[in-house]
Amino acid sequence: MKNAGAGKSPYNFDEIVSRLGTGSIKYDRGKLLGHPEDVIPMWVADMDFRAAPEITKVLEETVRHGIFGYTDTGLDYAEAVVGWYERRFGCRLDPSWLVKAPGVVFALNTAIKAYSSEGDAVLIQTPVYHPFHSSVAINGRRLVDNTLVYRRGRYTVDFKDFERKLVREKVKVFILCSPHNPVSRVWTEEELQKMGSLCLKHGCVVVADEIHSDFVWEGSRHMVFTAVDEAFQENAVLLTAPSKTFNLAGLHIASTFIPNPALRKKYALETERTGLSQLSVTGINACRAAYERGEAWFEELKRYLEKNIAYTSDFFRANLEKIELVKPEGSYLLWADFSRLKIAHEEMMKRLVFEAGVWFSDGLSFGEAGRGFLRINVASPLKTVSAALERLAAFVKKL
Ligand SMILES: Cc1ncc(COP(=O)(O)O)c(C=O)c1O
Numbered sequence: 001m002k003n004a005g006a007g008k009s010p011y012n013f014d015e016i017v018s019r020l021g022t023g024s025i026k027y028d029r030g031k032l033l034g035h036p037e038d039v040i041p042m043w044v045a046d047m048d049f050r051a052a053p054e055i056t057k058v059l060e061e062t063v064r065h066g067i068f069g070y071t072d073t074g075l076d077y078a079e080a081v082v083g084w085y086e087r088r089f090g091c092r093l094d095p096s097w098l099v100k101a102p103g104v105v106f107a108l109n110t111a112i113k114a115y116s117s118e119g120d121a122v123l124i125q126t127p128v129y130h131p132f133h134s135s136v137a138i139n140g141r142r143l144v145d146n147t148l149v150y151r152r153g154r155y156t157v158d159f160k161d162f163e164r165k166l167v168r169e170k171v172k173v174f175i176l177c178s179p180h181n182p183v184s185r186v187w188t189e190e191e192l193q194k195m196g197s198l199c200l201k202h203g204c205v206v207v208a209d210e211i212h213s214d215f216v217w218e219g220s221r222h223m224v225f226t227a228v229d230e231a232f233q234e235n236a237v238l239l240t241a242p243s244k245t246f247n248l249a250g251l252h253i254a255s256t257f258i259p260n261p262a263l264r265k266k267y268a269l270e271t272e273r274t275g276l277s278q279l280s281v282t283g284i285n286a287c288r289a290a291y292e293r294g295e296a297w298f299e300e301l302k303r304y305l306e307k308n309i310a311y312t313s314d315f316f317r318a319n320l321e322k323i324e325l326v327k328p329e330g331s332y333l334l335w336a337d338f339s340r341l342k343i344a345h346e347e348m349m350k351r352l353v354f355e356a357g358v359w360f361s362d363g364l365s366f367g368e369a370g371r372g373f374l375r376i377n378v379a380s381p382l383k384t385v386s387a388a389l390e391r392l393a394a395f396v397k398k399l
Pocket residue numbers: 045102103104105106129177181209211212241243249253254
């Protein structure tokens with residue numbers, strides 16, 4: 001069961017670390033929802049691995065220093081983020097484009113407020129990460145959906161519908177999920193070029209959420225949105241964070257890059273309106289350490305996740321042939337179609353938790369287009385993933 005090669009690594013992704021009672025929403029929310037105590041949680045996009053030792057070391061030093069006053073992100077921070085983008089994607093962002101944020105969802109909300117007014121249309125592509133829906137609704141904007149097309153096990157964009165809606169609804173902001181959560185698409189350069197050009201043509205700001213961009217699997221390549229076409233610097237907002245890549249969501253640190261000074265000014269003003277000035281010293285130091293020294297850990301993690309994904313895909317082929325796993329191109333979140341099991345969606349989600357003992361993300365939380373689907377987070381030690389899959393197979397066999 002040990003993941004081949006893991007023994008030679010200085011990092012141990014096989015270690016099972018108990019997270020119960022730590023306030024972790026992945027583990028402790030189950031109790032509030034009345035879930036069985038031993039349910040295996042594979043829902044929220046949060047990994048079960050200890051952070052890179054390079055990050056823990058910096059945090060220990062920060063704690064030992066013992067003074068936690070107001071701390072700025074500064075130029076070193078900007079260079080660390082920019083350096084990561086340059087090394088990973090061959091794309092140089094300008095440090096002066098950076099505006100700090102305590103999270104990508106915070107940044108999404110801020111961008112919506114900065115570039116649209118109440119009642120204006122915001123375009124998303126369902127099924128998609130649920131805060132894309134709620135950020136639009138909560139700010140009194142109008143949700144417009146360019147539903148992704150699911151055909152022969154793969155999702156694509158309906159460009160005709162995309163342009164029709166941009167024009168008809170006078171869309172002010174398009175929230176692009178790149179790579180896409182939950183359908184696991186890594187958009188090609190051509191697809192990004194088409195979406196970006198249409199937005200540019202029709203005066204719509206593109207907010208590109210690239211939080212999953214470091215997890216891209218063989219055969220795909222992530223294209224940084226502003227690097228697809230220099231013209232996109234006119235109307236693009238790039239959102240990124242180390243919170244998925246290094247599992248630092250609890251440290252609340254993210255970065256927004258906005259090349260266009262006028263758009264940057266609007267966004268910065270909206271951030272100021274929230275009352276946010278500095279971020280946490282732990283988040284800033286951890287982010288810098290991650291981007292400056294975490295690459296070896298991350299490469300090892302990627303190899304581990306690739307094996308988990310391969311294991312899961314093989315397991316589905318061998319034991320769960322009625323559930324179709326959408327071929328993962330990016331992220332550690334797998335999207336599965338269980339509609340051939342012919343069980344009503346709501347009943348299926350409930351039975352998975354209470355009968356099978358596995359807790360996956362509910363496809364419907366990503367929109368109606370997610371009916372009949374569930375999302376499986378495989379960023380856990382292989383032993384945990386394998387135990388969950390065995391439970392799922394035993395449950396399906398009994399149906
Ligand atoms: C597409 C996407 N954006 C943003 C987030 C969350 O970002 P943050 O925790 O920085 O708000 C997630 C988390 O799963 C995500 O999948």
